[in-house]
């Protein structure tokens with residue numbers, strides 16, 4: 001029991017060293033994975049509540065490392081941001097999403113893809129031109145792409161981010177505010193953002209329809225969104241009761257395990273056809 005003889009501080013430092021080593025190892029492994037094309041993307045439907053039609057597919061990156069096994073995006077996206085790998089990761093995810101969407105359009109599916117951007121992407125002035133060139137390469141209109149950004153990532157360098165968002169939206173790309181309600185931003189700041197869609201964070205949505213739920217928060221968020229002229233999307237919809245509550249509140253779109261978990265492209269396509277039938 002070597003650990004028992006060590007002071008609390010020693011254990012703390014050893015723990016921090018282990019964490020530090022894992023982070024360094026993960027960054028190296030992630031760099032290789034991006035270079036070798038080992039990242040994949042899954043897709044999760046965003047469903048129009050009044051019509052019951054699938055409108056968008058949110059693109060969620062997945063990584064199974066040879067050394068570390070499955071690693072969640074909540075762990076490796078921050079590492080990618082800190083290490084500068086996020087630029088390559090974002091481009092990889094965007095291009096994979098657009099290539100998949102090209103195939104869906106060719107096979108008669110009328111969908112748009114929603115890709116997540118990180119805070120670092122929002123100060124990357126070369127991104128809009130790169131995206132435009134990839135849309136053209138795949139023969140897709142800008143209306144086929146939605147970019148999701150969080151309040152928190154926009155506020156990190158708000159002037160640069162707002163300028164970039166205006167350029168993206170000027171090119172015809174739609175923008176969504178993700179994880180709405182979890183950030184520190186004020187409504188005055190939000191009004192400055194050129195966005196089309198507001199996504200209510202799943203922490204407010206998951207227990208809708210249960211006792212002591214967050215219905216008041218969700219209802220007023222939907223009202224705020226509509227007053228700002230935005231489409232409102234609820235994420236983390238897990239139950240039929242939750243969906244019915246959202247429908248009664250005039251929420252526009254729903255996303256969550258009730259419909260489907262995020263799926264690989266082929267399984268997502270099959271799911272869409274079965275859902276529409």
Ligand code: C2E
Pocket residue numbers: 044059060061072073074077090093116117118148178179202206235236237238255256257258262
């Ligand atoms: P997010 O953008 O808020 O994505 C929604 C997360 O909620 C996803 O987790 C999704 O699998 C999960 N989710 C969907 N429906 C439900 C539900 O009904 N219940 C519950 N409990 N969870 C649900 P995931 O895939 O683990 O992604 C976590 C976060 O990692 C994302 O949160 C996003 O911030 C980030 N992320 C994922 N892919 C990318 C990417 O390609 N680029 C960037 N920059 N970030 C990404």
Ligand code: CA
Pocket residue numbers: 058116148178
């Ligand atoms: Ca998102």
Ligand code: CA
Pocket residue numbers: 178179199201202235
């Ligand atoms: Ca979210």
Ligand code: CA
Pocket residue numbers: 179
């Ligand atoms: Ca999130």
